Amino acid sequence: xxxxxxxxxxxxxxxxxxxxxxxxxxxxxxxxxxxxxxxxxxxxxxxxxxxxxxxxxxxxxxxxxxxxxxxxxxxxxxxxxxxxxxxxxxxxxxxxxxxxxxxxxxxxxxxxxxxxxxxxxxxxxxxxxxxxxxxxxxxxxxxxxxxxxxxxxxxxxxxxxxxxxxxxxxxxxxxxxxxxxxxxxxxxxxxxxxxxxxxxxxxxxxxxxxxxxxxxxxxxxxxxxxxxxxxxxxxxxxxxxxxxxxxxxxxxxxxxxxxxxxxxxxxxxxxxxxxxxxxxxxxxxxxxxxxxxxxxxxxxxxxxxxxxxxxxxxxxxxxxxxxxxxxxxxxxxxxxxxxxxxxxxxxxxxxxxxxxxxxxxxxxxxxxxxxxxxxxxxxxxxxxxxxxxxxxxxxxxxxxxxxxxxxxxxxxxxxxxxxxxxxxxxxxxxxxxxxxxxxxxxxxxxxxxxxxxxxxxx
Amino acid sequence: xxxxxxxxxxxxxxxxxxxxxxxxxxxxxxxxxxxxxxxxxxxxxxxxxxxxxxxxxxxxxxxxxxxxxxxxxxxxxxxxxxxxxxxxxxxxxxxxxxxxxxxxxxxxxxxxxxxxxxxxxxxxxxxxxxxxxxxxxxxxxxxxxxxxxxxxxxxxxxxxxxxxxxxxxxxxxxxxxxxxxxxxxxxxxxxxxxxxxxxxxxxxxxxxxxxxxxxxxxxxxxxxxxxxxxxxxxxxxxxxxxxxxxxxxxxxxxxxxxxxxxxxxxxxxxxxxxxxxxxxxxxxxxxxxxxxxxxxxxxxxxxxxxxxxxxxxxxxxxxxxxxxxxxxxxxxxxxxxxxxxxxxxxxxxxxxxxxxxxxxxxxxxxxxxxxxxxxxxxxxxxxxxxxxxxxxxxxxxxxxxxxxxxxxxxxxxxxxxxxxxxxxxxxxxxxxxxxxxxxxxxxxxxxxxxxxxxxxxx
Numbered sequence: 001x002x003x004x005x006x007x008x009x010x011x012x013x014x015x016x017x018x019x020x021x022x023x024x025x026x027x028x029x030x031x032x033x034x035x036x037x038x039x040x041x042x043x044x045x046x047x048x049x050x051x052x053x054x055x056x057x058x059x060x061x062x063x064x065x066x067x068x069x070x071x072x073x074x075x076x077x078x079x080x081x082x083x084x085x086x087x088x089x090x091x092x093x094x095x096x097x098x099x100x101x102x103x104x105x106x107x108x109x110x111x112x113x114x115x116x117x118x119x120x121x122x123x124x125x126x127x128x129x130x131x132x133x134x135x136x137x138x139x140x141x142x143x144x145x146x147x148x149x150x151x152x153x154x155x156x157x158x159x160x161x162x163x164x165x166x167x168x169x170x171x172x173x174x175x176x177x178x179x180x181x182x183x184x185x186x187x188x189x190x191x192x193x194x195x196x197x198x199x200x201x202x203x204x205x206x207x208x209x210x211x212x213x214x215x216x217x218x219x220x221x222x223x224x225x226x227x228x229x230x231x232x233x234x235x236x237x238x239x240x241x242x243x244x245x246x247x248x249x250x251x252x253x254x255x256x257x258x259x260x261x262x263x264x265x266x267x268x269x270x271x272x273x274x275x276x277x278x279x280x281x282x283x284x285x286x287x288x289x290x291x292x293x294x295x296x297x298x299x300x301x302x303x304x305x306x307x308x309x310x311x312x313x314x315x316x317x318x319x320x321x322x323x324x325x326x327x328x329x330x331x332x333x334x335x336x337x338x339x340x341x342x343x344x345x346x347x348x349x350x351x352x353x354x355x356x357x358x359x360x361x362x363x364x365x366x367x368x369x370x371x372x373x374x375x376x377x378x379x380x381x382x383x384x385x386x387x388x389x390x391x392x393x394x395x396x397x398x399x400x401x402x403x404x405x406x407x408x409x410x411x412x413x414x415x416x417x418x419x420x421x422x423x424x425x426x427x428x429x430x431x432x433x434x435x436x437x438x439x440x441x442x443x444x445x446x447x448x449x450x451x452x453x454x455x456x457x458x
Numbered sequence: 459x460x461x462x463x464x465x466x467x468x469x470x471x472x473x474x475x476x477x478x479x480x481x482x483x484x485x486x487x488x489x490x491x492x493x494x495x496x497x498x499x500x501x502x503x504x505x506x507x508x509x510x511x512x513x514x515x516x517x518x519x520x521x522x523x524x525x526x527x528x529x530x531x532x533x534x535x536x537x538x539x540x541x542x543x544x545x546x547x548x549x550x551x552x553x554x555x556x557x558x559x560x561x562x563x564x565x566x567x568x569x570x571x572x573x574x575x576x577x578x579x580x581x582x583x584x585x586x587x588x589x590x591x592x593x594x595x596x597x598x599x600x601x602x603x604x605x606x607x608x609x610x611x612x613x614x615x616x617x618x619x620x621x622x623x624x625x626x627x628x629x630x631x632x633x634x635x636x637x638x639x640x641x642x643x644x645x646x647x648x649x650x651x652x653x654x655x656x657x658x659x660x661x662x663x664x665x666x667x668x669x670x671x672x673x674x675x676x677x678x679x680x681x682x683x684x685x686x687x688x689x690x691x692x693x694x695x696x697x698x699x700x701x702x703x704x705x706x707x708x709x710x711x712x713x714x715x716x717x718x719x720x721x722x723x724x725x726x727x728x729x730x731x732x733x734x735x736x737x738x739x740x741x742x743x744x745x746x747x748x749x750x751x752x753x754x755x756x757x758x759x760x761x762x763x764x765x766x767x768x769x770x771x772x773x774x775x776x777x778x779x780x781x782x783x784x785x786x787x788x789x790x791x792x793x794x795x796x797x798x799x800x801x802x803x804x805x806x807x808x809x810x811x812x813x814x815x816x817x818x819x820x821x822x823x824x825x826x827x828x829x830x831x832x833x834x835x836x837x838x839x840x841x842x843x844x845x846x847x848x849x850x851x852x853x854x855x856x857x858x859x860x861x862x863x864x865x866x867x868x869x870x871x872x873x874x875x876x877x878x879x880x881x882x883x884x885x886x887x888x889x890x891x892x893x894x895x896x897x898x899x900x901x902x903x904x905x906x907x908x909x910x911x912x913x914x915x916x
Contacts, residue, residue: 003783003784003785003786004509004510004513004783004784005510005784006510006553006554006555006557006558006781006784006785007507007510007554007558008502008503008506008507008554008558009503009505009506009507009542012503012505014501014502014503014555015500015501016559016562016563017498017499017500017563017569020498020499020500020501021498021499024499035817035818035846036841036844036845036846036847037841037846037847037848038817038818038821038846038847038848038849040475040478040479040816040817040818041475041478041479041482041817042473042475042478043472043473043478044466044472045466045467045470045472045588046504046574046576046588047467047470047524047588048466048467049465049466049467051462052462052463052464052465055462064528064529065528065529066505066526066527066528066542067526067527067528067529068524068525068526068544069524069525069527069540070522070523070524070525070578071522071523071525071578072578082527084467084524086526095464096464096465096466097464097472099464100464100465100466101474104474105474105475106862106865106866108851110848111475116504118504120528120529120530130503130504130505145851145852147830147851147852148851151849151851158841271830271834274830274831274834274835275834275838276834276835276838323464325461325462326461326462326463326464327461327464328461358498359493359496359498359499360493360496360498363496372605372729372732373732376729376732376733376734377732377734380733380734383494383495383616386494387494388493388494388495388496389494389495389496390495390496390568391496391609393566393603393605393606393609394603394605404564407564408564
């Protein structure tokens with residue numbers, strides 16, 4: 001029979017078990033922290049009705065959408081777009097979910113969602129067509145206190161502290177502050193503001209001089225002074241809490257919107273500190289815009305101090321109205337998203353991921369098949385104590401079994417020979433320390449539990 | 459602006475947070491048990507290339523497949539089937555995964571996979587187009603000891619013991635035993651065996667008499683005696699370990715295949731007992747066939763003793779060769795699948811699911827916004843002790859905050875008023891017991907931790 005070549009679509013990240021374990025631990029850490037702050041789990045179907053999904057998106061999004069058809073539908077002549085499509089983020093499904101279940105939810109509604117999303121991107125290194133997003137949002141009904149804006153950095157801090165991938169900074173800005181400032185230098189039109197922001201976005205890549213020249217150039221037509229003031233403004237970064245407040249005060253009160261933005265950002269910073277986020281881990285960065293239409297207040301980005309090239313690993317912000325396409329209710333909210341698949345891939349590329357231990361903690365070796373029942377009993381004991389235990393079911397050379405444990409990253413190998421069984425003991429080899437002890441069967445689970453708990457990864 | 463109606467595709471199970479928490483706990487319990495037996499995590503992309511996915515399936519499968527196209531592909535004239543399709547189970551992706559990564563895997567390869575699959579079913583109550591499968595498989599290279607067949611019921615037992623959904627029975631059979639027996643009554647042709655099995659499958663619905671008459675009728679043409687013997691055979695069920703062995707011995711040795719099946723099943727039963735599965739929880743059931751082409755040895759089903767109408771909640775078996783479509787390597791294996799979405803739905807319908815506690819364990823109430831920093835400090839302390847804690851960020855009536863906790867299923871409400879802050883205490887209300895204690899801030903986390911651990915659900 002002719003074989004079909006086993007292969008996967010480019011743009012997906014399919015992992016071998018050791019990497020999958022490391023990735024799963026990352027997702028578990030994210031989830032544990034989301035839950036620890038009182039966010040509730042939500043999962044939505046991967047498919048949405050096309051008209052629901054593409055309510056307001058323009059052509060760009062539509063070109064990246066995957067459409068879904070059952071075989072029956074394929075046979076019908078196509079009229080317009082197919083009925084179903086895969087979600088491209090978790091925000092549109094959240095909006096649909098909240099609108100659909102509005103009367104069954106408690107507000108403020110705090111949800112987390114950790115699922116995959118799909119984008120028909122061109123295949124390219126580091127670009128994914130299927131990737132996990134880990135989102136939290138707090139949604140208010142009619143209104144939502146700005147205090148929630150300060151909780152978000154507290155969650156971000158605790159997630160990345162526990163992921164232990166090096167020092168990081170949570171950058172804060174406020175769209176009102178930005179909008180007010182642009183107005184104060186004479187850019188009042190939202191389209192022109194958007195244009196200016198797109199230029200400012202090139203700051204990192206093209207440098208300050210390039211951006212200043214563009215803004216003061218013929219296409220844009222600002223005065224050299226206004227262009228310089230914009231550049232000074234967007235390059236403001238703080239170092240420490242007091243510095244952040246001082247830099248905001250130094251902006252002065254150009255207009256009401258600017259003043260409101262400054263007040264909101266100051267209040268947020270004060271509360272971020274009250275949440276216990278160390279001031280080494282948050283700062284203001286007045287260049288952060290995060291999309292041009294969606295966010296209306298606080299915006300966030302997060303970067304790894306030692307790996308700025310990775311870019312923002314967690315972003316989001318405050319929006320005025322989540323679900324205006326589906327409901328007349330006003331649903332303001334604030335939230336963030338971590339692109340876990342891309343983050344994992346980047347950390348792996350940057351060699352920032354240590355080798356994860358196997359999910360299997362003990363391998364019970366087998367010397368002789370007549371001893372198998374005794375091995376199974378020991379294994380049941382260990383599992384009862386919460387220790388993940390694999391039993392070698394076929395007898396074979398002990399050396400080969402040790403090698404298997406070593407390659408698989410299994411920490412302990414338990415050996416029960418006739419001697420051990422006679423004495424009621426087990427010989428345990430610690431594959432990491434390469435030492436070996438004989439221990440009574442009654443004490444085995446407790447002893448291993450103690451050693452494993454000592455160094456459970458965060 | 460015209461609103462789009464927020465709605466989801468029929469055949470998906472989108473849950474409100476309390477149910478989602480209960481469902482998530484179910485998946486967590488399944489995963490913890492899979493890991494406890496040393497199975498390694500694997501995730502595969504939701505899309506597969508159509509030619510890979512549909513290698514050998516017939517028309518039935520194809521009619522149920524969802525095909526996927528990006529917008530670009532939609533614009534091209536359709537030629538044959540679209541390039542991509544959503545997986546309809548986790549077995550084909552496993553075969554593709556093992557063939558693709560064969561040289562990077564350790565054999566026997568023990569993997570678990572908990573992901574959603576997609577079938578274009580007709581919309582119907584209790585039928586899902588998107589549902590979770592929780593699979594484990596052990597895959598050998600060239601050969602795989604039959605001992606692994608005994609490990610599977612041990613995993614099934616520990617999963618459903620921990621799910622605590624009532625007494626259950628793991629039913630075992632062996633296709634060789636079945637095949638040998640059919641040969642011994644004169645049905646040697648595999649097609650005729652398949653036909654007879656389809657009739658036998660109607661046993662529960664149509665009754666023994668109907669099946670016997672069909673087998674002895676004109677369409678099938680067995681002698682009345684042969685039909686009766688088949689009926690006697692497939693109605694064999696055991697009660698207890700010794701009874702199972704005795705019933706197998708009583709079958710006699712009709713032919714070599716039957717003898718082999720009996721020997722395998724006896725060996726499996728002995729080892730299932732050695733794995734510590736109580737004999738109240740496993741039995742032989744010689745009517746179980748589980749599909750007609752795929753399985754070649756041991757087969758499993760699991761039913762809830764008090765809810766037989768739910769049918770099998772966990773099924774699987776032994777197969778000779780996993781991935782013959784993709785590789786010349788011989789890859790025998792054994793595995794099972796739990797259809798978690800359907801199971802959850804059925805348990806809910808049968809009112810077998812207790813109300814799950816919220817993932818949020820403590821709500822820190824707010825009496826006065828000036829006290830918020832103190833509340834945040836207490837919350838950080840609790841989170842540090844692994845207690846999921848939500849803080850009310852807006853001051854409001856205390857009664858309303860208690861009501862919120864009650865509706866959301868949050869067990870404890872912590873109140874910090876000016877008195878408490880002066881004394882360094884917190885007042886804690888246990889919403890379940892409806893009692894209230896004042897406790898020092900230093901002891902709070904420990905005290906709550908102790909109460910919460912006492913009754914952590916399995």
